[in-house]
C-alpha cells in the first residue's frame with residue numbers, strides 16, 4: 252500500500268508507516284507521478300484534487316484534514332469512483348478563538364456588546380460557535396443561512412439584505428460555492444453592499460472569493476465599511492497590496508490554525524483513510540498536543556464588566572494582532588508564515604487563577620468560553 256501526504260499535516264509522520272509506504276510532499280507540489288501508484292492521498296487545502304492530478308492514478312480515497320473542500324472537484328471524484336472526505340468541525344473552535352480575539356480588541360477599545368449587533372453569514376460548525384460566543388459576551392445576534400432556513404424554517408434566520416442592514420459587525424462563515432442557489436462567490440458585491448449599515452465592520456475568515464476585493468476597497472473608500480478584518484484573500488498567497496494596507500487586521504489564512512484544530516483534522520483524516528484501507532487505526536488520535544509554555548492566566552477583574560474580563564482572558568491565549576503584525580511586516584511571506592505558525596491552544600487548554608474580584612457572572616462567561624479554573628468556583 253502507498254499513501255501520499257502533504258508534509259504540513261501535523262502528527263501524521265509515523266502513523267501509517269507500519270502498514271504502508273508513505274511519501275510526503277509540499278501540498279502545492281503534489282504531481283500526477285506522485286499519486287500514480289498510490290492508494291490514498293491525504294491533503295490540506297493547497298492540493299487541487301481533480302482530474303488533472305488523479306486521472307491516471309490508483310488512488311481510492313482522498314482525505315483533506317480541513318473542513319473546506321473547494322480544492323476538490325467533487326463531481327469528477329465521484330464520477331471517477333474515488334472516495335473523498337473532509338474533516339467537519341475540526342477547526343471550528345480555532346476560528347471561534349480567532350473571532351473572539353477580534354471582539355476582545357473592540358471590547359477593550361470601549362465597544363459594548365449589549366448595544367452591538369453581530370450578523371453571522373453561514374451558521375454551520377463555525378458560525379454556530381460564533382453565535383454562542385457572541386451571545387455569551389452579550390452581543391445581539393442575527394443569522395443568515397439559506398440552506399438551514401429551508402430545512403429548519405425561518406424563525407431564527409433572516410435574509411442577507413436584512414442582516415447587512417442591521418448589523419454593526421458582519422462575519423462570513425460560508426463555504427465557497429461557485430454556483431447554484433446557494434452560491435457564495437462574491438456574496439458581498441457591489442449590489443449587496445448597498446444594504447450594509449453605514450460604518451459596519453466586515454470580517455471574512457471563510458474564503459477570499461466570498462467578499463469581492465473591489466467591493467471591499469470601494470466600501471472602505473465610501474465609509475460604508477469602517478474596518479476590515481481579513482484572514483482569507485482572493486488569489487492567496489498573492490494578496491492585494493492595497494487591500495492589505497487598508498485592513499484593520501490582516502492574517503495569512505490561519506484562523507483555523509490552533510494546534511487543537513490541526514490535531515482534529517489529522518485525526519479525522521487518518522481514521523477515514525484507515526477505515527477505507529483496512530488499517531487498525533480507526534480509533535487513532537495524537538497521543539498528546541503540546542501545551543502553552545505557561546497555561547495559567549492571572550486576571551485582574553477589579554471593577555470590570557464580565558465582557559472586559561473575558562476580553563483579557565481571550566487575549567492572554569491568543570492576540571490576533573501578533574499575527575497581523577507578522578503579515579504586515581512580511582506580506583510576501585504569506586505561505587512561510589503559515590508553514591511555521593507557532594503553537595496556539597484553544598481556551599479549554601488554559602487555566603485561570605481567579606482573583607478575589609472575579610464575580611459569578613464573569614466566572615460563568617469564562618466557563619462558557621471553555622476556560623478551566625485552578626480552584627473550581
Ligand SMILES: NC(=O)C1=CN([C@@H]2O[C@H](COP(=O)(O)OP(=O)(O)OC[C@H]3O[C@@H](n4cnc5c(N)ncnc54)[C@H](O)[C@@H]3O)[C@@H](O)[C@H]2O)C=CC1
Pocket residue numbers: 318319320339340342343346372373374375376377378395396397398399424425426427428432433434435456457458482483504505506507508
Ligand atoms: N480561515 C480558516 O482557517 C478557516 C476557514 N474555514 C471556512 O469556513 C467555512 C465554514 O466552515 P464550517 O462552519 O466548519 O462549515 P460548515 O459546512 O459546518 O458550515 C457552513 C454553513 O454555511 C451555510 N451556507 C451555505 N451556503 C450559504 C449561503 N449562500 N449563504 C449563507 N450560508 C450558507 C451552510 O448551510 C452551513 O450551515 C469552510 O467551508 C471554510 O471555507 C473553515 C475553517 C477554517
Ligand SMILES: O=C(O)C(=O)[C@H](O)COP(=O)(O)O
Pocket residue numbers: 295296297316317318319320342504506507508
Ligand atoms: O479547514 C479549512 O477549510 C481551512 O481553511 C484550513 O484552516 C486551511 O488550512 P490549510 O489546509 O490551508 O493549511
